[in-house]
Amino acid sequence: MTEYHTAIHRCAERYRDMQIAAGVPTTDALWQFNMELMFGCRDGLPIMKLNRWLGYVQGVLIERGLTTVQAERDWTRPLFRPLDFPLEAA
DSSP states (O other): OOHHHHHHHHHHHHHHHHHHHTTOOTTSHHHHHHHHHHHHHHHTOOHHHHHHHHHHHHHHHHHTTSSOHHHHHHHHHHHHHHHHOHHHHO
């Protein structure tokens, strides 16, 4: 996996854990979609596609009250900012 795939996969793992903690059944559509996101990272699907999937999962988790926009911004920014703006990290 590339660094970007790894970062998205870490998010998907976080969202899986949120769903486990909330008692979301593995038959739930979001659970299954999140697992597809994890498999897509592992299989090296295009980053642009995975980013759209990631945004969808985040949006549904926020809508369901399992996280917030601010919490996700705070958690994901350290993962993605150095990848999106590598010269800033140098």
